[in-house]
Amino acid sequence: MSEQASNQRIYSRIAGTGSYLPEKVLTNDDLAKIVDTSDEWITSRTGIRQRHVAAEGETTGDLAYHAAVRAMEAAGVEASEIDLIVLGTTTPDIVFPSTACLLQHRLGANGCPAFDVNAACSGFVYALSVADKFIRTGSAKTVLVVGAETLTRMVDWSERTTCVLFGDGAGAVVLKADTETGILSTHLHADGGKKELLWNPVGVSTGFKENEKNAGVRIRMAGSEVFKYAVKALDAIVDETLEANSLDRHDLDWLIPHQANLRIIEATARRLDMPMERVIVTVDKHGNTSSGSVPLALDEAIRSGKVERGQLLLLEAFGGGFTWGSALLRY
Template identity: 75%
Template structure:
């Protein structure tokens, strides 16, 4: 008689985050680009964002978030068996930012790699790590979302310059027999990539050094908004249906922090009051793959998110990519 293998979950053992010291308000941006605090806040909900210091790299932000997550989990770096960094702004083309973080943590040997799914990078990374743990390949993992996205902005373009900030968030996952990540769901639609993209790359070719404006985020805002709302609604329903859970059972919605109107639209479809939605976009701006783990860490450390509660994480990013994770914290 064959006995079924016991089910294994990936439990969030610790969370951590890091934001650069420099804060840039809407009023400060208005001194260099034609905009205003009222214009930005009304359209996005953003009031300020953090900007990485000169010489401060994505791996530096990721390292600080990782240390705090390890401390919260009561673990040391040498216990980590897998490192995944979700980022679209790596330190260099290679080696990966994950291996750089690995070296800065003073460890070696475990697999370490990056995932580039733009703003969905953390959800994608969380999904990959969860598969490793469920399969028994590793017992624990460090998953980080980190960005220095302001390094690729055209600061004269008010449609994008006002949106983004820098930051990092991290979680430590541990194998658990009872609870953790219930399911994750990932999707992509490459045919719509031109609606939100950066035009520079190695194979495509670099631009002359003097043409730094070429290294920029290009976004068709209205189209992105429309597709994001539809995709997030779909992936949220997918997560609920996969687990036989009613929307009213969700304790907290922790969404990608891109735009307050998108967040509110998702909450409305879930019939979830905004006081059960974690919102940091007003203070962080859009930190791309860093936004969901940053919001999660803030919610945990503020005491709002408690053990045993049901969390729904979701994100949408360039590619297009989108995904969700239903988690019993």
């Protein structure tokens, strides 16, 4: 290798994307039959019209597998070529081994490192950032990054303010080391002091009291407080990301945000002075799929032909923890 070649900067470039949604679709009208709500109430407040629900026996790992296979096919990559698997999820199949390890075995990519990242709805962006660091340091050349969730397994179907929000799904990307521009930068933040505004209080070491109200694996959220904090945090990280790359907001071709609430997406778009025609929105069809949301939206945008090679994309997410993050990349 020549000295000039060895000094070239290495980027993480998206070689392929894939996604998977469970077959079952639960519409707002379906929900209105089991909880006190309506299509108008849900749509006006969230933008969500339907969500997908995993079938009985269908796991996060199942969704991740199908998304991963599609991403690998799109990238033209065999399992033997994968150097690392990073999987973002807050709904793992089992406590351990990690869902990434289970996925690795199922794909036949045995031998490479594989681990989960739990950053709630920011899980995929966190996982993407970790994978990017491995590639930039030369520790990996081909990385499978997945965001997958079965959030409907932890919703309280009697709580109308939360059960209407979440859905199941998975998305994946294959990153490859390349001298062509790919991921330009990633930015991650967290604030554990706000944990009780959006959390699931059940854990292995803490457990739960049987007589506690709504005891069990259930999402609890203070919606209005989360909304306010999310808008401010995403505003700040947008500025941070653009400043770090000496770019103007008008340089962006697409915003691909976490699909939690249409009003939060619209607020971020206004901050960027970006028309909604340049924002990828899937929340109406998918609901909030947590770690699955950004890669699901990315895959749909690419496969639909909206996102084209050479365009500049801003990915961002906000989730329980609180956690939030962004990734700026040239597709």
